[in-house]
Amino acid sequence: MTTTTNQLLLGDCLQKMNEIADSSVDLIYLDPPFFTERKHKLKNRQRTKEFSFDDIWKQESSYAEFLHQRILKMRDLLKDTGSIFVHCDKMANHIVRGVLDDVFGSEYFQSEIIWQYKRWSNAKKGLLPSHQNIYFYSKTHDFTFNKVFMPYSEATNLDQILQRRTRDKHNKSIYARDEQGSIKQADAKQGVPLSDVWDIPYLNPKARERVGYPTQKPLLLLERIIALVTNQNDLVLDPFCGSGTTCVAASLANRNYIGIDQSEDAIELSQTRLDKPVKTQSTLMQKGRKAFEQANIQALQCLANIAYNPVHRNQGIDAILVEHHHGAPVLVKVQKEAETLQQAKQLLRNAMNVKASKMGFLIRTQLAQDEHSAEAKQDTQDQDTASIIYVIETVELSIRRRYA
Amino acid sequence: MTTTTNQLLLGDCLQKMNEIADSSVDLIYLDPPFFTERKHKLKNRQRTKEFSFDDIWKQESSYAEFLHQRILKMRDLLKDTGSIFVHCDKMANHIVRGVLDDVFGSEYFQSEIIWQYKRWSNAKKGLLPSHQNIYFYSKTHDFTFNKVFMPYSEATNLDQILQRRTRDKHNKSIYARDEQGSIKQADAKQGVPLSDVWDIPYLNPKARERVGYPTQKPLLLLERIIALVTNQNDLVLDPFCGSGTTCVAASLANRNYIGIDQSEDAIELSQTRLDKPVKTQSTLMQKGRKAFEQANIQALQCLANIAYNPVHRNQGIDAILVEHHHGAPVLVKVQKEAETLQQAKQLLRNAMNVKASKMGFLIRTQLAQDEHSAEAKQDTQDQDTASIIYVIETVELSIRRRYA
DNA sequence: GAACCCGATGAATCCTCGC
DNA sequence: TGCGAGGATTCATCGGGTT
Numbered sequence: 119m120t121t122t123t124n125q126l127l128l129g130d131c132l133q134k135m136n137e138i139a140d141s142s143v144d145l146i147y148l149d150p151p152f153f154t155e156r157k158h159k160l161k162n163r164q165r166t167k168e169f170s171f172d173d174i175w176k177q178e179s180s181y182a183e184f185l186h187q188r189i190l191k192m193r194d195l196l197k198d199t200g201s202i203f204v205h206c207d208k209m210a211n212h213i214v215r216g217v218l219d220d221v222f223g224s225e226y227f228q229s230e231i232i233w234q235y236k237r238w239s240n241a242k243k244g245l246l247p248s249h250q251n252i253y254f255y256s257k258t259h260d261f262t263f264n265k266v267f268m269p270y271s272e273a274t275n276l277d278q279i280l281q282r283r284t285r286d287k288h289n290k291s292i293y294a295r296d297e298q299g300s301i302k303q304a305d306a307k308q309g310v311p312l313s314d315v316w317d318i319p320y321l322n323p324k325a326r327e328r329v330g331y332p333t334q335k336p337l338l339l340l341e342r343i344i345a346l347v348t349n350q351n352d353l354v355l356d357p358f359c360g361s362g363t364t365c366v367a368a369s370l371a372n373r374n375y376i377g378i379d380q381s382e383d384a385i386e387l388s389q390t391r392l393d394k395p396v397k398t399q400s401t402l403m404q405k406g407r408k409a410f411e412q413a414n415i416q417a418l419q420c421l422a423n424i425a426y427n428p429v430h431r432n433q434g435i436d437a438i439l440v441e442h443h444h445g446a447p448v449l450v451k452v453q454k455e456a457e458t459l460q461q462a463k464q465l466l467r468n469a470m471n472v473k474a475s476k477m478g479f480l481i482r483t484q485l486a487q488d489e490h491s492a493e494a495k496q497d498t499q500d501q502d503t504a505s506i507i508y509v510i511e512t513v514e515l516s517i518r519r520r521y522a
Numbered sequence: 523m524t525t526t527t528n529q530l531l532l533g534d535c536l537q538k539m540n541e542i543a544d545s546s547v548d549l550i551y552l553d554p555p556f557f558t559e560r561k562h563k564l565k566n567r568q569r570t571k572e573f574s575f576d577d578i579w580k581q582e583s584s585y586a587e588f589l590h591q592r593i594l595k596m597r598d599l600l601k602d603t604g605s606i607f608v609h610c611d612k613m614a615n616h617i618v619r620g621v622l623d624d625v626f627g628s629e630y631f632q633s634e635i636i637w638q639y640k641r642w643s644n645a646k647k648g649l650l651p652s653h654q655n656i657y658f659y660s661k662t663h664d665f666t667f668n669k670v671f672m673p674y675s676e677a678t679n680l681d682q683i684l685q686r687r688t689r690d691k692h693n694k695s696i697y698a699r700d701e702q703g704s705i706k707q708a709d710a711k712q713g714v715p716l717s718d719v720w721d722i723p724y725l726n727p728k729a730r731e732r733v734g735y736p737t738q739k740p741l742l743l744l745e746r747i748i749a750l751v752t753n754q755n756d757l758v759l760d761p762f763c764g765s766g767t768t769c770v771a772a773s774l775a776n777r778n779y780i781g782i783d784q785s786e787d788a789i790e791l792s793q794t795r796l797d798k799p800v801k802t803q804s805t806l807m808q809k810g811r812k813a814f815e816q817a818n819i820q821a822l823q824c825l826a827n828i829a830y831n832p833v834h835r836n837q838g839i840d841a842i843l844v845e846h847h848h849g850a851p852v853l854v855k856v857q858k859e860a861e862t863l864q865q866a867k868q869l870l871r872n873a874m875n876v877k878a879s880k881m882g883f884l885i886r887t888q889l890a891q892d893e894h895s896a897e898a899k900q901d902t903q904d905q906d907t908a909s910i911i912y913v914i915e916t917v918e919l920s921i922r923r924r925y926a
Numbered sequence: 927g928a929a930c931c932c933g934a935t936g937a938a939t940c941c942t943c944g945c
Numbered sequence: 946t947g948c949g950a951g952g953a954t955t956c957a958t959c960g961g962g963t964t
Contacts, residue, residue, distance in 0.1 A: 162748035208634060212623070217615075230612065230650045232636050234719045245633045245658070245718040254649070263647055269831065276833045278952070280842065280851055280877070291954065303850055303878055309831070310936070312938055314649040315638045315719075393929080515693050515782045644959040651958085727956035729941035791949075802927040836951065876952095 122376035123353055126365070126392075131357035131378040135191045138376060143195045144262065144352035145203070145373075147343060149333055149366050150185060150214075152207035156337060183208070186217045188357065195355065197256045201228070201347040206251045207337070215253060221253040221353045229254040235320035252343075262347050269311035275477055280304055316342065334362060340367035349481055362388025435469045452481045459484070463507060470505050478507045527778035528876055529755055530769070530789045530796075535761035535782040539595050542780060547599045548756035549777075551747060553609035553737060554618075575666060585614070588620045592761065597625055598760065600661045605632070605751040609739070610655045615726050619657060626659040633658040636741060638890025639724035656747075666751050672718040689864055720746065731800050733791055735765035736775050741801050744771035768791025770799045804859065853882045867911060882911045 119138040124348055127134040192202060202222070214347050219227065231252040270276050282294040282302040295301040318339050340363050344354060356364035359377030365388055367370045368375035435449045451466040453459060462480055470478050523543040531538040596606060597644055606626070610618045623631065635656040660798050712876060725732055725740045732738060744767050748758060754776050760768035763781030772779035783789055833839045843852040855870040866884055873880050 151640075175930095190523070191836070199701075209628065209631070211634075212619035215616035222615065227613075230615075230653075230655075231649065232638070232653055232719065234636070234638070236714075236717075243669075245635065246715045247633065248717040249634075249636055249719050251634075265647075271937060272832075272834055273939095274836065275951075275953095276831055276842065276936090281952095285933085291956095293953080300878060301876065304934095311643050311646070311650040313640075313652040315653050434937060641939060642938090642956070642958085644935060644957075645933095645961090646959050724937080726938040726940095728937090728941095728954060730940075732939095732956090838951095 121376070123376060124369070126359070126362070126377045126379070126388050128380070128382060128385045129378065130187050130380055132191065134378045135188075135195060135357065138195050138355065141197050142191075142195045142201050142353060143218070143355045143376075144348045145344065145354045146192050146196060147203045147354065148358050149205035149335065149360065150193075150358055152181070152189075152210050158234050168231055170356070172440055175462070181281070182213050182217055185214065186221065189221045190353075192357065193257060198258045199260055199262045201232075201254060201256045201261050202256075203286055203343050203347075204253045206253065208247070208250065211251050211253075218255050222257065226255050226257065226259070227253070228256050228261075229314045230513055232315045235313055236318050237320050262349065262352075264349070266312040266346065268312055269309055312346075318342070335363045336366050337363060337370075340364050341371060344371050344373055346370055359388055360384050362391045366391050373443070393497065426449055435466070449475045449478045450481065451478065459486070459509075463509075466507060467505075470507070476505045480507050480509045482509055525757070525780070527780060528773075529762070530766070530792050531780065531781060531782045532734060532784070532786060532789045533782065534784055536595065537593050538782045539592075539599060540759065542599050542759065544598045545601050546757060547759045547780075548601055549748065549758045550596050550604070550606045550754045551609070551744065552596075552604055552607075552757065552762050553739065554592075554762050554763065555613035556585075556614050563799075565831065574635050586617050586621055589618065590625065592892045593621055593625045594918075596759075596761065597661060602662045603664055603666045605658060605660045605665050607635075607751075608657045609748050612651065612654070613792065615657075622657055622659050628657050630661065630663070630843075631657070632660050632665075633718045636719040638721050642725045642727075651867060662815065664883045666753065666756075668750055668753070670746075672716055674712050709738050716750075722746070731749075733765050733795065735788075735791070738765045739820055741767060741771050741774075741799075744768050747773060748772055748777055763792055764788050766795045770795050774799060775802075778831050813833065836873065838869040847881045850880045853879045855882065856885045857887045859888060861888070863888070863913075868924050871913060874911070879911045882909070884911055886913055 121137075121139045123141050127137065152436040158298070164458045188203075189202075202218075204214055204218060231254055232249050234249045237246065237248050280303055282304040283291055284294040286292050296302055307520070316339070318336055320336070334480060344367055348354060351374060353374045353376070354364060354368040355378075356362075359365060359379045359380045361375055361384065365375040369392055377385075377388055378386070436450055442519065449466065449470055451462060451469070457465070459480075459482060466480050468480050468489040523539075525546050531541065593608075600606065606622075608618055608622060609892045609918075626716040636653050637656060641650075641652060720743070722740060722743050725738055732740065733862060748771055752758060752775075755778060757778045757780070758768060758772040759780045759782075760766075761782045763769060763783045765788065766781055769779040773796055781789075781792055783792070784847045794823055831842050834840055838855060839853045840856045841854040843854065846852065853870065853874055855866060855873070857866040861869070863884075870884050871884050873879075
């Protein structure tokens with residue numbers, strides 16, 4: 119049997135998976151639906167002194183049964199080098215784990231991935247839920263895995279890490295030295311293996327990427343999973359594809375895909391997204407939180423000795439000073455490379471209107487086309503609102519100016 | 523029955539807990555021993571097509587039974603306002619969760635806490651394990667909880683947070699505006715509620731706090747848990763107290779404690795620690811990770827487009843290139859403001875000797891007193907070691923030079 | 927085969943040395 | 946004697962090799 123790839127199938131995956139050849143899939147990702155009705159049944163149950171596992175499972179059995187049947191079939195579809203990633207509802211992760219241990223075997227459990235994100239807070243008593251669990255099992259020990267390396271920790275003595283080590287006669291670890299007694303260097307290192315805790319921004323409620331599916335996942339999450347355990351032209355299957363994120367990510371990464379869903383709407387939506395994929399264009403999404411911190415280094419350096427709160431994700435403002443001025447916040451904006459001074463000023467002015475700010479600082483970083491225009495040099499006083507924008511230059515710009 | 527507090531009990535907690543009065547404990551923390559023998563039993567088990575839940579559990583049942591008996595008793599010991607925190611082994615978290623759901627009821631599940639950390643890596647194919655799970659259940663809905671707030675994330679729209687919000691007639695959340703229609707500023711906010719993902723440094727192998735217990739937890743972790751769900755003079759119980767971290771943390775926070783352990787050594791050790799508690803106080807602990815990042819911003823900026831590993835805490839080196847040269851690392855140093863070129867060169871040269879590096883780059887950022895000296899302009903070749911230092915200038919410096 | 931040993935690992939602390 | 950820079954050391958966890 120040959121499998122037609124790059125298609126979306128409408129129906130229960132239990133049936134539809136029969137259209138896929140055994141041992142043909144490289145990665146299965148699923149976020150199975152979770153039926154919350156069961157939960158309430160538990161409420162009034164009697165606690166018994168004599169413990170039986172059946173008690174736990176009876177409550178969950180219909181769900182576990184549902185999942186078990188399907189995951190059994192999924193295992194057959196996987197190549198020997200294939201992997202499965204199962205996204206868990208927080209009320210059911212023990213059930214999912216139990217089923218996976220049964221079908222794949224606990225020795226093929228690779229990782230519990232924690233997808234961590236910051237989120238808008240709620241008023242709930244307790245801790246703010248800010249993670250989800252993804253279980254990663256491989257079919258065999260010979261699974262495809264593309265190693266990813268991350269930077270060393272800031273607290274690491276990196277120069278020492280690069281020294282070769284050995285053990286002395288007491289089996290104590292020491293640095294290796296050559297005949298002259300100088301330290302031997304280790305081979306080139308690439309960094310630290312990727313951790314099982316992933317800090318990936320939660321899909322912002324207003325993101326363009328969002329298509330209205332409650333459990334929609336960020337593309338970045340799926341892209342990372344796909345990059346980790348598949349290669350180009352491999353086949354990715356999502357048996358509960360929903361809004362189609364997995365398929366879109368696979369398609370963007372030049373992998374083949376098959377998506378299955380019971381809902382006609384889901385299939386239609388997925389197809390639309392596949393025809394014209396939209397990925398949220400935010401610095402945070404693309405480069406991660408670290409890059410976000412560095413993106414504005416220049417701006418922050420200018421402010422090095424002033425007490426300020428950095429502001430991200432706002433075109434008009436890069437920082438708000440801690441000190442207020444006449445009871446209103448003082449805003450700071452750094453001119454971006456692509457902005458003319460005019461544009462930058464207007465953005466800051468808008469922001470100041472919204473924030474009712476009376477004082478703003480605009481930090482120039484770019485030479486103007488017409489260096490002699492009045493606008494380029496003067497601070498701006500807005501007649502209506504009595505607010506003022508001071509224009510400041512970076513040191514570097516003032517040097518370049520003398521050459522202009 | 524009255525309970526004697528601030529004591530350590532030797533024995534199986536199943537028996538010893540009988541010495542504690544029912545409904546007298548405010549917090550139970552436990553890190554139950556985990557018997558890894560199970561793992562191997564699972565290995566050769568046949569997967570059966572007809573699915574039975576008993577199959578999953580039979581393997582685990584002796585362990586689950588062990589845990590269930592004890593946790594049942596623990597629930598009785600808890601006050602109605604009390605909570606339990608259970609630390610899980612990564613191979614057993616589904617078992618623990620199942621038992622807790624059974625004893626406490628899933629509606630009293632409050633959080634799965636992810637304790638996240640950085641740690642030395644290993645050769646594992648796959649993701650680097652860097653978290654542990656802690657389950658948090660309350661006995662009733664009326665549990666003690668002290669809200670904790672953390673600083674806002676870098677990606678938060680801080681400017682929006684500072685705007686006062688209200689609801690319109692359709693009960694939709696909107697920004698509050700004054701008579702003139704401009705936005706009202708909110709009062710100072712406390713921050714974001716504490717997340718269920720905790721970044722707490724792992725107990726370092728060299729830490730003096732370490733006492734030799736393999737599963738010893740950092741005091742910081744227990745301190746946070748205790749602060750979260752207990753008040754002064756409350757009673758904290760650890761039925762598997764091991765090295766006694768829980769009791770020490772409770773004692774330091776002016777809570778009462780009871781620790782139980784089967785091992786005489788553990789009890790003795792715990793008592794020693796209680797008499798003279800040691801807590802790690804380091805730069806990382808005190809100033810946090812951020813302190814490292816900001817120390818060196820300027821140097822890192824100069825290296826923007828080169829593949830390098832940043833080096834902290836070493837005067838002679840700011841970075842090591844990823845690529846090696848003639849089998850030796852290539853070192854990079856950025857001249858600091860207070861350093862003359864001579865001094866900078868010497869520091870780099872020393873570092874190169876120690877690291878046996880053949881090639882180094884020194885990035886000039888300062889104009890020399892005597893701009894015309896030969897030393898200022900020339901690269902340095904060391905006759906003895908055949909190593910060479912290339913001197914490079916920043917763009918900014920070369921502009922300033924033309925004015926010098 | 928199974929049990930054991932051994933080397934590699936990197937985070938982060940302790941510790942020493944020099945001024 | 947105090948302090949800071951940076952060198953030294955440890956540990957749990959893998960894989961792989963060897964009894």
